[in-house]
Amino acid sequence: MKVPPEIISFLKEEDKFFIATHINPEADALGSSIALSMALESLGKETVVYDRDTVPEFCRFLPGYERFIHSTSNLQPSSFNLVLLDCNTPERAGIDGIPFKYSAVIDHHETETDFGNVKWVEPDAAATGMMIFYILQELGIKMTKEIAINLYSAIAIDTGTFRYSNTTAEVMRVAAELVEAGAKPAFVSNSLYETWSEGRFHLLLSALHTLEIKDNVAFTFVTQEMFKKTGTNAEDTENFPGFPRRMKDIKVSAFFREIGENHWKVSLRSKGEINVAEIASRFDGGGHRNAAGFRIKGSLESAKETLLNQIRQLR
Amino acid sequence: MKVPPEIISFLKEEDKFFIATHINPEADALGSSIALSMALESLGKETVVYDRDTVPEFCRFLPGYERFIHSTSNLQPSSFNLVLLDCNTPERAGIDGIPFKYSAVIDHHETETDFGNVKWVEPDAAATGMMIFYILQELGIKMTKEIAINLYSAIAIDTGTFRYSNTTAEVMRVAAELVEAGAKPAFVSNSLYETWSEGRFHLLLSALHTLEIKDNVAFTFVTQEMFKKTGTNAEDTENFPGFPRRMKDIKVSAFFREIGENHWKVSLRSKGEINVAEIASRFDGGGHRNAAGFRIKGSLESAKETLLNQIRQLR
16 A cells, blocks of 8 residues: 555645544544544644544543544634545535635545545555554654554454454554554453443344344344433444344345434445445445445335345346 | 474474364364364375364364364274364363373463373463464475465454454464465454354344343353254354453353253353453363353352352452
8 A cells, every 4th residue: 555645745744734534433533533643743733633523432442532623613724734534525524615725535435526635545445544554654653552552443443353354464464563552452342342331232132133134135223212212322333233244144234223203324234245335325325345324214114125126236 | 482392393203193172162273273284284294183073064164174073983093193282181172081192282271281291381372273373384384375264263263353352463463474375354254253044143132131230240041942942052152152241341241051951051251350261160161361161050040149159259
């Protein structure tokens, strides 16, 4: 993986950076942002780190997560250079219309757009954290323990701790270097996966009980009612879409989360060659080949049927 | 990690090897055995690979799993040198009383015994597969794709795909080399974790429904009745003990599997510093610090209570 020289020049020549990532952030978005902020500040630059949404509970183990601000009201964006991480449109970060000096995009999602004065979009990168790792190397940044934990977490979440097909020998070598620099795999995994509340555990059970299988597609869902009953919220459904994939015969897992009356957020997970990013894009969603999402209106039954028809067409 | 020279001499000087591993084998036991067999045969040695039990369904993706024999009736054991892998007593392999020429032990379990003419017991090794990797290096074996898949699977299962505290930078570097040699992380993970039958999925749901939490210990169980209802068997409970550990407040997960009338196989999983191998040893069981097991007689309620008392004493 080769960092485009214009990305390095941009980061070297400019002095003030507004690092922003996508709404509903997870550990790749957050860890990459914090790591880049720490690195640029070690070079004497000024940075702010922005996410429209708050840092979810299960990511508050990332050293430096307090850096995130959630409003631009106290600063003058036009004096900052935007660095958009792990997404490639201002809309995905909830900052459309805000004028910045220059804009850079660093992302590994497939759905590329025109936005950005300089950009590095690398769908083959397992995580944006991998791209930041190489940028830091090019910039000659000393790998601190704090940066290592952030980048290790970014890579761990986006490879499912080295389970997905994006896990290459290179990914494992970078992970080894980050462990050497102080990231503790068990600490990161425990923090990411083993900090559930009891309510969340019961929510998972309820969700799995809604399992319905049609044409090798597994459907599960959670409703607002189920959240209320277990004292949980949307953030607690992280990882739920992947569960039905454990079954040998399941090719696609579709997880429906009720976000309003007859309104659903659908998360897709697939195995092997089935490209769910393509399916999601037909509903104006996006993502990666094996993990993508979109929103859909209508009754649960009709939404399921519409999706199933799209999946059938793909085959 | 340094391979004792007497292990290397033993493997170099002898010609016929009976490679045996523990009953109820999993991917570390099986993958290590197959890899060593393939390596020794590439040096012109004769090997047989033995397990008392059959290779479980979810391990039949390991290249060369057909090598396993389950009876010694067609051979003369005394002409073979025993290599005991991933365990350290003939009893654990179900071969006590069988006379071999010489015996070697290669294991990473904590509970060491006197058995073996030459031995290498390394509790700090994440997997027996790591030890075999270093032995193969010392022997100058060419790393084939088949051997790489076996060793990668061995390491993957025993580190929970790089999630447990035994995951070091060294482990990740060895994994990177194995990926380079042809092991595919996604193929191995899918094979290990995503080949469940629908019945197994429903068995998991039933098991999780038995959840009871006392003093930060999670108890779950499956009965013969539950196996019957879902068309599953003991092998299908692999990974079940780890599930309740997802909850933040759970320090120990104890999973009870009914093996007879008022007779239970108990699998313990813990987080951090709680040594469940020590608890298991009080019931004549064994294992590692964070994963161990034992058998107990009595009603489910009394068995739970007896265990809980032992855990309380440990604190």
